[in-house]
Amino acid sequence: MNRVYRRIRKHLWELALGALLSLGVFTSWTGVRSCLQSGFSVDVCSIFGKTAWEWLELLIAPAVLAGFGILANQYFKQRDKREEELEKERTEKQREQERIIAKDKERQESLKDYLADMTELLLDDSWLVANAQTDSSVVSQIPRIVAIARARTITILRELDGERKGLVIKFLSESGSLKLISLAFSDLRGANLYQANLNGVNLEGTNLDGANLEGANLRRARLIRAMLFNVNLSKAYLNNANLCRANFSNANLIEANLSKANLHSTIFSDANLYLTNLEGIEWNDETKWPYNNGLAKARNVPAKLSNYPGSLLALPPASPT
Numbered sequence: 001m002n003r004v005y006r007r008i009r010k011h012l013w014e015l016a017l018g019a020l021l022s023l024g025v026f027t028s029w030t031g032v033r034s035c036l037q038s039g040f041s042v043d044v045c046s047i048f049g050k051t052a053w054e055w056l057e058l059l060i061a062p063a064v065l066a067g068f069g070i071l072a073n074q075y076f077k078q079r080d081k082r083e084e085e086l087e088k089e090r091t092e093k094q095r096e097q098e099r100i101i102a103k104d105k106e107r108q109e110s111l112k113d114y115l116a117d118m119t120e121l122l123l124d125d126s127w128l129v130a131n132a133q134t135d136s137s138v139v140s141q142i143p144r145i146v147a148i149a150r151a152r153t154i155t156i157l158r159e160l161d162g163e164r165k166g167l168v169i170k171f172l173s174e175s176g177s178l179k180l181i182s183l184a185f186s187d188l189r190g191a192n193l194y195q196a197n198l199n200g201v202n203l204e205g206t207n208l209d210g211a212n213l214e215g216a217n218l219r220r221a222r223l224i225r226a227m228l229f230n231v232n233l234s235k236a237y238l239n240n241a242n243l244c245r246a247n248f249s250n251a252n253l254i255e256a257n258l259s260k261a262n263l264h265s266t267i268f269s270d271a272n273l274y275l276t277n278l279e280g281i282e283w284n285d286e287t288k289w290p291y292n293n294g295l296a297k298a299r300n301v302p303a304k305l306s307n308y309p310g311s312l313l314a315l316p317p318a319s320p321t
Contacts, residue, residue: 104161107159107160107161107164108164110156110159110160111156111160111164111167111168114152114153114156114168115171117152118149118152118153118171118172118177121145121148121149121152122149122175122177124145126145127145127149146180146181149177149180149181150181150182153168153172153181153183153186154185154186154187156168157186157187157188158187161190162189162190162191162192162210162211162212163192165187165188165190165191165192166191166192166193166194166196169183169188169191169193169196169198170196173196173197173198178198178201179200182202183201183202183203183206184202184203184204184205184206184222185204185205185206186203186206186207187206187207188203188206188207188208188211189207189208189209189210189211190209190210190211191208191211191212192211192212193211193212193213193216194212194213194214194215194216195214195215195216195217196213196216196217197216197217198216198217198218198221199217199218199219199220199221200219200220200221200222201218201221201222202221202222203221203222203223203226204222204223204224204225204226205224205225205226205227206223206226206227207226207227208226208227208228208231209227209228209229209230209231210229210230210231211228211231211232212231212232213231213232213233213236214232214233214234214235214236215234215235215236216233216236216237217236217237218236218237218238218241219237219238219239219240219241220239220240220241220242221238221241221242222241222242223238223241223242223243223246224242224243224244224245224246225244225245225246226243226246226247227246227247228246228247228248228249228251229247229248229249229250229251230249230250230251231248231251231252232251232252233248233251233252233253233256234252234253234254234255234256235254235255235256236253236256236257237256237257238256238257238258238261239257239258239259239260239261240259240260240261241258241261241262242261242262243258243261243262243263243266244262244263244264244265244266245264245265245266245267246266246267247266247267248266248267248268248269248271249267249268249269249270249271250269250270250271251268251271251272252271252272253268253271253272253273253274253276254272254273254274254275254276255274255275255276255277256276256277257276257277258276258277258278258281259277259278259279259280259281259300260279260280260281260282261281261282262281262282263281263282263283263287264282264283264284264286264287265284265286265287266283266287266288267287267288268287268288268289268290268294269288269290269291270290270291270294271290271294272290272294273290273294273295273297273298274297274298275297275298275299276298276299277298277299277300278295278298278299278300278301278302278305279299279300279302280300280302281302283305
C-alpha cells in the first residue's frame with residue numbers, strides 16, 4: 001500500500017498537468033477546443049473569451065513599459081557608475097595636485113632654510129678666514145665647518161628638484177664656497193646648471209643624469225666616475241678636466257671643448273660628439289667611443305686615435321648570416 005502511495009505521489013504533478021490539459025481541451029469556456037478546431041486562426045481562436053489580437057493589446061503595452069523600464073534602469077545604473085568613476089578620478093587628480101603643491105612648498109621651505117643656515121655659516125669668522133686662507137690659527141676648525149656645510153648641501157640636494165638644485169649650486173659658486181665644499185657623490189640629477197661656473201670643482205662620482213650643463217664652465221673639474229647619462233653639455237668647457245671612468249652615454253656634447261681632458265676608460269656610448277674639440281686629449285684602450293663613426297664629425301681628433309689599439313671607432317656587431 002505504501003509503495004503504491006509513493007508511486008502516485010511521485011507522479012502527482014504529471015497527473016495534475018494532464019487534468020488541466022484535459023480540462024482545457026474538453027471544456028468550451030477556456031477556448032482551447034475552438035482554437036484547435038479553427039487551426040489557431042487569429043480571427044476565430046479565443047482564449048478565455050478574448051481573441052489573440054485582444055490578448056496582444058492587453059500584453060504589449062505592459063511588455064513595452066517593462067522593456068523601457070529595464071533599459072532605463074540599465075542606463076541610469078551605467079550613468080551613475082560613470083559619474084562615480086569620474087568623481088573618483090577628479091578626486092584622485094585633486095589629491096595628486098595637492099600632494100604636488102605640498103611637496104613643492106616643502107621643497108621651497110627646505111631651500112629657504114638651507115640658504116639661511118648656509119648664509120649664517122658663511123659669515124662665521126672661521127669660515128671667512130678659511131676661505132681667504134690668510135690665518136693658519138683656525139685651521140683646526142676648518143674641517144668641522146666644512147663638514148657641516150657639506151653635510152647640509154649633500155642632504156638638501158637629495159630633496160630638491162632640478163631648478164632648485166641649480167639655485168643651490170649657483171649660490172655656492174657665487175659665494176666662492178665651492179673652493180671648500182666638495183660635491184663628490186652628490187645627487188645632481190636633472191639639475192639646471194646652465195652656464196654654471198664649476199671651474200675646478202670636485203664632482204667625483206656625482207650623478208648628473210639628465211642635467212643641463214649647456215655652456216657650463218667645467219675647466220679642470222674632477223669628474224672621475226661621474227654619471228653623465230643624457231646630460232646636455234653642448235658648448236660646455238671641459239678643458240683639462242679629469243673625466244677618467246666617467247660615463248657620457250647618450251650625452252649631448254655638441255661643440256663642447258674637451259681639449260687636454262683625461263679620457264682614460266671614459267664611456268661615450270651613443271654620445272653626440274658633433275664639432276666636439278678633442279685637441280690634446282688623453283685616452284687609453286678602455287676608452288669607449290660612439291658607434292657608427294661617432295668621431296667622424298668631431299674637431300681636432302688626434303691622428304693616433306684611429307690606429308690606437310682598443311680605441312678604434314667601434315662598429316655594431318655584424319648580424320649573423
